[in-house]
Amino acid sequence: MPRLRLDLAYDGTGCHGWAIQPGLRTVEGEFSAALERIVRRPVGLSVAGRTDAGVHARGQVAHLDLSEPELLSLNGRQGSSPNAETLVRRLNAVLPNDLRVLRGELVPESFDARFSALWRRYRYRVADQTVAQDPLRRTQTWWTRPLDVEAMSQAAEPLTGEHDFAAYCVPRQGASTVRTLYELRAERVGPGRIDVWAQAGAFCHHMVRFLVGALVTVGQGRRPPAWATQVLASGQRDGSVPLAPAHGLTLEQVAYPAGAAALAAQATKARNGRPSA
Amino acid sequence: MPRLRLDLAYDGTGCHGWAIQPGLRTVEGEFSAALERIVRRPVGLSVAGRTDAGVHARGQVAHLDLSEPELLSLNGRQGSSPNAETLVRRLNAVLPNDLRVLRGELVPESFDARFSALWRRYRYRVADQTVAQDPLRRTQTWWTRPLDVEAMSQAAEPLTGEHDFAAYCVPRQGASTVRTLYELRAERVGPGRIDVWAQAGAFCHHMVRFLVGALVTVGQGRRPPAWATQVLASGQRDGSVPLAPAHGLTLEQVAYPAGAAALAAQATKARNGRPSA
Numbered sequence: 001m002p003r004l005r006l007d008l009a010y011d012g013t014g015c016h017g018w019a020i021q022p023g024l025r026t027v028e029g030e031f032s033a034a035l036e037r038i039v040r041r042p043v044g045l046s047v048a049g050r051t052d053a054g055v056h057a058r059g060q061v062a063h064l065d066l067s068e069p070e071l072l073s074l075n076g077r078q079g080s081s082p083n084a085e086t087l088v089r090r091l092n093a094v095l096p097n098d099l100r101v102l103r104g105e106l107v108p109e110s111f112d113a114r115f116s117a118l119w120r121r122y123r124y125r126v127a128d129q130t131v132a133q134d135p136l137r138r139t140q141t142w143w144t145r146p147l148d149v150e151a152m153s154q155a156a157e158p159l160t161g162e163h164d165f166a167a168y169c170v171p172r173q174g175a176s177t178v179r180t181l182y183e184l185r186a187e188r189v190g191p192g193r194i195d196v197w198a199q200a201g202a203f204c205h206h207m208v209r210f211l212v213g214a215l216v217t218v219g220q221g222r223r224p225p226a227w228a229t230q231v232l233a234s235g236q237r238d239g240s241v242p243l244a245p246a247h248g249l250t251l252e253q254v255a256y257p258a259g260a261a262a263l264a265a266q267a268t269k270a271r272n273g274r275p276s277a
Numbered sequence: 278m279p280r281l282r283l284d285l286a287y288d289g290t291g292c293h294g295w296a297i298q299p300g301l302r303t304v305e306g307e308f309s310a311a312l313e314r315i316v317r318r319p320v321g322l323s324v325a326g327r328t329d330a331g332v333h334a335r336g337q338v339a340h341l342d343l344s345e346p347e348l349l350s351l352n353g354r355q356g357s358s359p360n361a362e363t364l365v366r367r368l369n370a371v372l373p374n375d376l377r378v379l380r381g382e383l384v385p386e387s388f389d390a391r392f393s394a395l396w397r398r399y400r401y402r403v404a405d406q407t408v409a410q411d412p413l414r415r416t417q418t419w420w421t422r423p424l425d426v427e428a429m430s431q432a433a434e435p436l437t438g439e440h441d442f443a444a445y446c447v448p449r450q451g452a453s454t455v456r457t458l459y460e461l462r463a464e465r466v467g468p469g470r471i472d473v474w475a476q477a478g479a480f481c482h483h484m485v486r487f488l489v490g491a492l493v494t495v496g497q498g499r500r501p502p503a504w505a506t507q508v509l510a511s512g513q514r515d516g517s518v519p520l521a522p523a524h525g526l527t528l529e530q531v532a533y534p535a536g537a538a539a540l541a542a543q544a545t546k547a548r549n550g551r552p553s554a
Contacts, residue, residue, distance in 0.1 A: 011412040056413055088407060100410045130365060133377045135288040136333055136527070140413055250413070 001065045003111060004084050006031075006091075007103040008060040013139045013247065014098055017053040027051065027099065031062070034094045038087070039070055048113045048254040049120050052206070054246030056140060059121075059253040063113040110264035111256070115271050119182060120203060121253040124196040124212045124244065128219075132192025142212075142248035147219030149194055152186035154225035155218040156196075159184050159211065159232060166235045168211055169204030176273075177204050186215055202270075210237075212244035278342045280388060281361050283368075284380040285337040290416045290524065291375055294330040304328065304376065308339070311371045315364070316347055323390045325531040326397050329483070331523030333417060336398075336530040340390040387541035388533070392548055396459060397480060398530040401473040401489045401521065405496075409469025419489075419525035424496030426471055429463035431502035432495040433473075436461050436488065436509060443512045445488055446481030454481050463492055479547075487514075489521035 016024040084104030125141040166177040183199040293301040361381030402418040443454040460476040
């Protein structure tokens with residue numbers, strides 16, 4: 001069966017997270033409903049990052065399988081060769097405009113949006129001065145008191161690498177909380193504007209938001225930079241680490257290896273290792 | 278009486294434009310209501326740019342006058358010297374978060390937010406490819422078909438300078454439509470993303486949106502670049518110039534001369550010249 005990769009973007013404000021939930025508007029629910037309107041049957045979506053309620057995405061990746069006849073039937077009007085762009089256009093025509101399909105392409109069957117991913121990259125936006133409280137970014141930015149970015153950077157640096165992040169997540173039953181954090185960086189990008197970037201093979205549940213919560217606590221001067229590492233070493237959730245609000249967080253990018261063999265190898269590795277996304 | 282300058286930002290989506298209208302939520306209405314809650318009397322606001330319904334601002338400027346006792350009374354709690362920052366803080370505490378006061382300062386009495394302004398600068402955001410249809414910017418971006426930015430630039434360049442812009446505005450009774458356009462520039466700022474910048478001493482009603490409408494018409498290949506100048510020369514509104522949607526437009530900056538004397542001189546000049554903002 002032909003497999004399609006879809007690159008998705010959405011404003012998480014109006015959705016109760018990715019996963020379908022009965023009676024609630026969700027990101028998966030909206031994309032699935034749009035697909036069903038076009039393909040005329042329920043179509044399952046696999047996704048790279050199951051974002052929490054209120055979290056946004058600009059670089060989410062999903063895959064789905066269509067039959068050859070379904071792929072052919074997409075191209076009713078123009079008579080040119082059937083392709084993923086047709087599906088993108090038709091999906092965007094029926095989707096509400098807080099959800100978009102940015103790109104579509106046919107991929108090898110070994111491509112798995114979740115298991116073939118090499119890493120995920122998130123950005124967390126903070127405004128720490130009144131002058132940066134941009135109303136046009138209010139649904140994507142945490143407005144806080146002034147922060148010491150130097151202290152945040154000192155706290156962040158030793159958290160990178162492979163660690164057990166049990167102290168910075170809500171564990172899932174039976175799942176490992178060991179992760180490799182490739183990057184955790186707080187950067188002042190303008191007067192009153194700070195971006196925190198977090199990149200890892202995969203993240204545990206709420207991990208980025210707990211990490212940002214710890215960095216902001218340090219930035220406010222309420223804890224010294226070394227405290228973030230002490231919390232990590234304790235292996236236990238610390239009540240003084242706040243969960244940063246969901247609306248500051250955006251999934252910006254998911255990376256995959258090139259080529260069918262490498263995609264399959266990465267998927268095998270991820271399935272045998274840490275299944276959380 | 279002490280005069281205060283306030284720098285304002287707002288998401289125009291939820292407001293019916295700047296000016297107070299009975300029974301409608303407006304930008305002026307919201308800021309005035311917040312001021313009245315603090316000062317406990319109606320306070321008039323003068324503004325640099327009376328934005329249309331749906332138009333946003335990140336660099337709007339307004340002024341208001343308080344009495345000395347009112348200014349003193351602002352600083353009830355902390356006992357330090359009264360200042361504009363206190364008003365900013367208290368206004369933001371009562372304002373809904375789609376409207377913000379970014380800065381406040383005491384200014385000379387010769388400062389007039391409307392008449393002392395040297396120029397206004399607007400940005401119009403366009404996305405002309407699917408990949409650039411960012412849901413997080415959807416309330417601030419016009420999504421169009423692919424555009425030829427080179428043709429748009431050719432159309433824009435001869436429109437700069439002093440001209441009668443009657444063909445590109447809805448004239449107000451008895452007001453001149455001669456304006457000096459310092460800049461009109463279409464720039465590709467990323468894949469599928471185009472910003473149009475317009476800077477003038479003052480703009481006529483709907484002028485930026487008609488100019489953008491003409492540039493986009495040229496960018497789509499439906500008219501040659503020289504057509505924009507022919508429309509200008511005709512001196513009459515042309516039905517084939519579309520009014521670009523309000524939501525793509527943001528007032529980014531208003532500039533003032535430095536010093537009380539220059540502020541007063543500019544205000545006198547503007548009052549005797551073209552009163553529209």
